Amino acid sequence: MTPATLSTPTADQAPSEPIAQPLFIGPLKVDPPILQAPMAGFTNYAFRQIVREFGGAGLLATEMVNARGFVWLDENEAEHPDRLWGVADEPRPLAVQIWDNDPPTLAKVGRRLVEEYGVSVVDINFGCPVRQVTQKAHSGSYLLSQPGRMGAIIEQVVAACAPTPVTAKIRLGCTRDQINAIDIAQVVEGSGAAALTVHGRTAADMFRGSADWDRIAEIKPYLKRIPLIGNGDLDSAEKVLDAFRRYPVDGVMIARACLNKPWLFAQAAAAVRGLPVPPDPTLEEERELLLYHFKLVCERFGTKKAAVLMRKYACCYAQGRPGAREFRKHVAVIESVEDFHEIVERYFPRSS
Template identity: 80%
Template sequence: MTATAVKPLWIGDLKVDPPILQAPMAGFTNSAFRQIVRGFGGAGLLATEMVNAKGFVWLDEQEACHPDRLWGVADEPRPLAVQIWDNDPETLAKVGARLAHEYRVSVVDINFGCPVRQVTEKAHSGSYLLRTPDRMGAIIERVVEACHPTPVTAKTRLGCSRDRINIIEVAQVVEDAGAAALTVHGRTAADMFRGSADWDLIAQIKPHLKRIPLIGNGDLDSAEKVVQAFERYGVDGVMIARASLNKPWLFAQAAAALRGDPVPPDPTLAEERELMLHHFDLVIERFGEPKAVVLMRKYACCYAQGRPGAREFRKQVARIETAAAFQQVVADTFPRDRAPAAPALTPAS
């Protein structure tokens, strides 16, 4: 794979190099997952799970602990972004200010793209706000003011549905309101995660942005696709989401491809098995055994995705209730290599 001329991404005064971002994903991108990604390298900017701003304020008023999704953030290496969601400018500004000035995060991102019913129809947040770009602008303006000088970004989708695509208008509103960058997922809210991301539509946004970078997101599941995103669609950065859940080393592979270096092969299944057990240890350390076992069921299924024997492994791992049971299921049923492989990518110790 040949190198493509990709410059570092600037989000305000923050340099993101390489311009490859790890997407915030509810239920997945906790501190343990981020530690795994950071160990492999290649991600220029990592992100937490998205944080419910209203819930944060409630916890603060009750003098309770900060939201669980912010565990480890205060002491974690930078750069690091935290994504927040709600529909009230003042609530989002209050939380954004705390993140910027107390937690000292690198970026405060506002979610305008989540299509999940609990966020959209029940809370009138996330991608629901694509119906009212003016409201989005008011939110961004208030959060930018509260977070200064920490950059504020927005993540959105193409529109509410295929017959209501308004991303050009939204992009101009986001820029005019003072956001430092825009990330666009190439599907509509109605699409959820079905079908394919429309990168042609993402590319059409770029000429309408005068000063802020455009970050593309959707279906980036290989180093080749990351290179193509820059070469074909003219984005300033990319955000990798679901594909990283079963390939947390994808960021390092993509970064190598952008440099023109040989792309490291995937770890062997034996190495993946050891990585998964290490991941489990990190989750136990943070959450304790009972909760860690429940959380690790979904991570384990991600690791096995697309591998021979994955169905039986998923079936067995869904039943585990103890750490010992998890380790036994991994030993007995996690897919195995069919033949010796070349040395592969492993995370830094």
């Protein structure tokens, strides 16, 4: 089963007025203005294909790519990162997110992504709070304390990638005592970026607490020409609709919630267009979707590696359901196609 075969509503009512208009990232029209967040370890080609088949995402994104690692692989004539699996051939629009702290390295990789992969958008990560990226590599959200370096990075990447638009993703600041998103937003725009995405937490927050959308909204008056995209805690079509109604954002980005609901984009897109919201798939349909997802990963990595990679995805699909813990316990040790199919059949939740 593919997402295209899942149940859809009967649109027996006329649509109301759309709540949100398309946004433009440079010359690129994003319609609907609902973006899929880049998430390390998850938003690979197989996941993006599933999201694309459901529909509703105006712009999809890869996992974030380590620019320095990309250069090393290139110089040593190794295969380019697995995180670029499928990028050259899949439908557009598509964004690739890169991270590092060295302007020339990021500019070099950005140019390669434009020239060799033909990406629609190059996004720079200034928001990742993970220690390996911040403290060890002095990248991601670490750079929020160094606006001058951020500006230099953006300027060089913009120049290298032109005319392909370059965007930036940030958090509110490093800590609650160091919220500087307004100042950073002006640096981002002044350095030539074509859009800004803001996650409504600080780096120190990680993913604790709630995203502060009021703080995101405060940034809007300080941006003169580029769109503001809000990110954080959007786990339902109703919350997406509420974000557009309550806050002056031009677009929204859905992150962790889509990992166990890849159909969320289609639901959100219907809501902001004033159309009936499609229902969630049945658990039987979700089970078949999980097997389809596994098949896509197998085609790239072979069955043994795919079995390991699918452990985390399988847990996402079962999240919040009765029996999810028992399912996770068994799926965590799968090693073969037979194991995967048997465990999904026996233990995947059968009730909500």
